[in-house]
Amino acid sequence: MKVKGLAAMVFVLALVTAGCGNKETASGSSGSSNSGSGGKVIKIATQSPLSGGSSIQGEAIKLGAQMSMEDHKEEFAKLGYSLELVPYDDQGDAKKGVANAEQIGADQSIVGVIGHLNSGVTIPSSVVYEKYNIAMISPASTATEVTDRKLKVVNRVVARDDFQGPAAAEYAIKTLGAKNIFVIQDKTAYGQGLADAFRTAAEQAGATISGYEGITVGEKDFNGVLNIVQSKNPDFIFFGGMYAEGGLIVKQARDKGITAPVMGGDALDSSGMVDIAKDDIVGTLYSSVSTDITKTDPGKKWADQYEQKFGKKPEGYSAYAYDSMSVMLEAVKKSIEDNGGQLPAREKIRDAVRATKDFEGVATKVSFDDIGDNSYAKVFIYKFEAASYPGSMVSEVSK
Amino acid sequence: MISSILQTLPQVLIDGLALGAIYAVVALGYTMVYGILELINFAHGEIFMTGAFVGTTVLFMFQSFGWLGGLPAWFSYLLIILIAMMVTGSLGVGIERVAYRPLRKAPKLISLISAFGVSFVLQDVVRFIAQLKTGNYIVTSDSLFSGRMTLDTSAISSVFGNASIKANTIIILIVAVLLMAGLDIFVNRTKWGVAMRAVAQDRETASLMSINVNKIVVLTFFIGSALGGATGVLFAQQYGTIDPYIGFILGMKAFTAAVLGGIGNIRGAMFGGIVIGILEMFASSNLGILTHGSFGAEYKDVFAFMILIIVLIFKPEGLFGRAVKEKV
Numbered sequence: 079m080k081v082k083g084l085a086a087m088v089f090v091l092a093l094v095t096a097g098c099g100n101k102e103t104a105s106g107s108s109g110s111s112n113s114g115s116g117g118k119v120i121k122i123a124t125q126s127p128l129s130g131g132s133s134i135q136g137e138a139i140k141l142g143a144q145m146s147m148e149d150h151k152e153e154f155a156k157l158g159y160s161l162e163l164v165p166y167d168d169q170g171d172a173k174k175g176v177a178n179a180e181q182i183g184a185d186q187s188i189v190g191v192i193g194h195l196n197s198g199v200t201i202p203s204s205v206v207y208e209k210y211n212i213a214m215i216s217p218a219s220t221a222t223e224v225t226d227r228k229l230k231v232v233n234r235v236v237a238r239d240d241f242q243g244p245a246a247a248e249y250a251i252k253t254l255g256a257k258n259i260f261v262i263q264d265k266t267a268y269g270q271g272l273a274d275a276f277r278t279a280a281e282q283a284g285a286t287i288s289g290y291e292g293i294t295v296g297e298k299d300f301n302g303v304l305n306i307v308q309s310k311n312p313d314f315i316f317f318g319g320m321y322a323e324g325g326l327i328v329k330q331a332r333d334k335g336i337t338a339p340v341m342g343g344d345a346l347d348s349s350g351m352v353d354i355a356k357d358d359i360v361g362t363l364y365s366s367v368s369t370d371i372t373k374t375d376p377g378k379k380w381a382d383q384y385e386q387k388f389g390k391k392p393e394g395y396s397a398y399a400y401d402s403m404s405v406m407l408e409a410v411k412k413s414i415e416d417n418g419g420q421l422p423a424r425e426k427i428r429d430a431v432r433a434t435k436d437f438e439g440v441a442t443k444v445s446f447d448d449i450g451d452n453s454y455a456k457v458f459i460y461k462f463e464a465a466s467y468p469g470s471m472v473s474e475v476s477k
Numbered sequence: 478m479i480s481s482i483l484q485t486l487p488q489v490l491i492d493g494l495a496l497g498a499i500y501a502v503v504a505l506g507y508t509m510v511y512g513i514l515e516l517i518n519f520a521h522g523e524i525f526m527t528g529a530f531v532g533t534t535v536l537f538m539f540q541s542f543g544w545l546g547g548l549p550a551w552f553s554y555l556l557i558i559l560i561a562m563m564v565t566g567s568l569g570v571g572i573e574r575v576a577y578r579p580l581r582k583a584p585k586l587i588s589l590i591s592a593f594g595v596s597f598v599l600q601d602v603v604r605f606i607a608q609l610k611t612g613n614y615i616v617t618s619d620s621l622f623s624g625r626m627t628l629d630t631s632a633i634s635s636v637f638g639n640a641s642i643k644a645n646t647i648i649i650l651i652v653a654v655l656l657m658a659g660l661d662i663f664v665n666r667t668k669w670g671v672a673m674r675a676v677a678q679d680r681e682t683a684s685l686m687s688i689n690v691n692k693i694v695v696l697t698f699f700i701g702s703a704l705g706g707a708t709g710v711l712f713a714q715q716y717g718t719i720d721p722y723i724g725f726i727l728g729m730k731a732f733t734a735a736v737l738g739g740i741g742n743i744r745g746a747m748f749g750g751i752v753i754g755i756l757e758m759f760a761s762s763n764l765g766i767l768t769h770g771s772f773g774a775e776y777k778d779v780f781a782f783m784i785l786i787i788v789l790i791f792k793p794e795g796l797f798g799r800a801v802k803e804k805v
Binding site for chain 2: 265289290291292293294296297298299301302303305306308309322325326329330333334335350353354356
């Protein structure tokens with residue numbers, strides 16, 4: 079009964095606060111909220127696919143956010159607030175994401191969202207967050223359109239797709255000394271965008287693009303394209319596309335006796351690559367927006383804590399979800415302090431999130447620029463040194 | 478330009494031949510059913526896909542029982558193909574019984590829609606089963622024959638480059654030729670074949686000649702689907718990776734091959750398959766060169782379907798078919 083009463087009270091408080099969003103209401107409601115023993119509740123939602131094909135990554139986002147929230151519980155208790163995580167399942171589906179976003183918007187006690195995994199869900203859902211002024215931080219969405227729309231609520235801690243291609247080009251040309259590069263792409267928004275970004279950067283860096291060919295998603299026979307590759311005899315192949323085609327291209331290229339290394343984007347960051355190409359995978363490279371957290375000592379310690387807590391190893395995005403939540407809580411805390419100990423309106427929190435500068439996270443440092451991209455976001459280059467996933471991290475490229 | 482096309486030509490021909498052989502055997506299934514029932518069995522592409530999955534499953538079972546080491550590779554290959562043929566053959570018969578026979582008297586369009594229904598059901602059933610265990614429906618199988626040899630085609634003339642051929646490609650060609658030759662002999666030389674041709678010509682008259690039409694239809698579906706299933710195994714072995722959606726576009730191209738050769742004509746289907754396969758491979762290897770990069774390899778499919786349209790407009794009976802005369 080007590081909990082119910084408290085919740086109702088918080089609801090009323092939140093309604094009043096959101097309704098006017100001014101100091102006068104804050105002082106008016108302070109009398110009633112003091113009586114709660116556990117303090118006022120601050121809810122933060124996560125949205126990620128908790129069911130379906132990418133539920134492993136989606137759950138990792140939820141757990142990472144949850145871990146950060148639990149780490150900050152005491153801090154907020156001192157301020158007189160209790161934290162609560164509200165996980166939503168967007169099923170990797172834009173329609174479901176938008177429907178959830180409406181629910182989140184309607185719940186006035188939710189002040190922020192951590193999510194989504196898929197850019198395709200982030201883009202329509204963030205329009206709803208913008209309507210309700212709820213700050214959003216994505217630990218995983220990389221499409222340029224996510225932040226290019228310049229919404230006030232949208233932020234992300236990972237790198238953009240148009241940074242990944244050039245980063246891969248830099249590694250291919252400067253580190254591996256590639257001179258004659260063949261580019262293959264799958265004609266999708268992702269694959270072509272990445273391949274184009276790679277091609278432009280590679281040409282600027284002085285490499286020759288000896289061919290630029292397209293393939294069709296779902297095809298199994300890439301011998302035609304590979305015949306062209308063979309006749310051009312490149313010393314490096316870049317592939318913009320998904321792992322199902324990427325794995326087959328690697329395999330069929332090796333079958334033909336093409337030995338040039340193949341490189342792709344974060345869509346090849348999947349154990350599916352190894353399943354398809356088997357031993358032929360060795361030497362294949364991919365860029366990714368997520369770091370190997372176990373490379374540093376504090377990161378290793380964090381990963382051990384994660385494993386101890388949840389009984390499973392962190393996924394690539396776990397640490398980014400952790401950092402996203404930490405950034406969010408930092409901003410909430412700061413705006414409470416600025417507001418004289420009261421929880422301010424969502425607009426204030428939204429602006430406080432965007433104002434984040436030089437935040438030290440577990441996986442990445444965070445500073446949002448004026449459209450919500452992280453200035454410290456990096457791209458990491460991995461290489462399959464054996465037929466096992468994941469590959470080993472061989473380089474990191476910062477802006 | 479010409480020199481670079483010639484350079485890759487031997488390799489293009491070999492890759493095209495392997496693909497064409499697959500199209501040809503799948504096209505046989507379309508052509509046989511059409512020849513007998515004048516029904517385009519659009520579920521045939523999915524039967525092919527099911528064959529690929531059945532073959533791969535059997536291969537996995539062999540591996541987990543540890544039989545592969547004990548048996549010679551060609552024998553297990555043969556066994557896998559036979560099992561896949563039996564399963565898809567029965568599947569084809571089942572589909573005929575459930576989805577086509579009740580509609581045999583209905584307008585043609587109804588059975589066509591029914592065929593599409595069956596193909597979607599098959600896609601999703603296979604997808605459901607395939608992802609039961611791992612949540613991933615893209616299945617990768619091991620190749621039984623992984624050898625590769627280089628053909629010294631540059632010795633013929635220096636304008637050609639060397640070509641390489643996989644052991645598996647040779648097996649595809651051999652099996653495809655065996656299947657096609659076997660079918661040709663069956664249809665032209667056996668009593669069952671005569672009955673089949675009789676039903677194809679005139680169902681009613683054939684039934685008056687004490688031919689059990691239903692039996693012949695079932696037999697046709699069994700043979701056509703078994704051939705499709707066998708090709709599925711060949712496909713899975715050649716390309717290594719299969720998913721529940723491989724049947725659709727491949728089925729469409731095989732259907733085009735059947736139309737090109739003259740639908741209902743078995744030798745025409747074989748010819749059409751090989752032509753489409755080589756043409757597609759040639760297009761995907763050389764389109765960029767021929768058009769100076771304005772069209773890339775991704776436009777290769779346009780060719781198969783352009784042929785379909787051209788054939789339908791100018792020679793609807795196909796290259797080998799005879800124009801159907803009004804029955805009097």
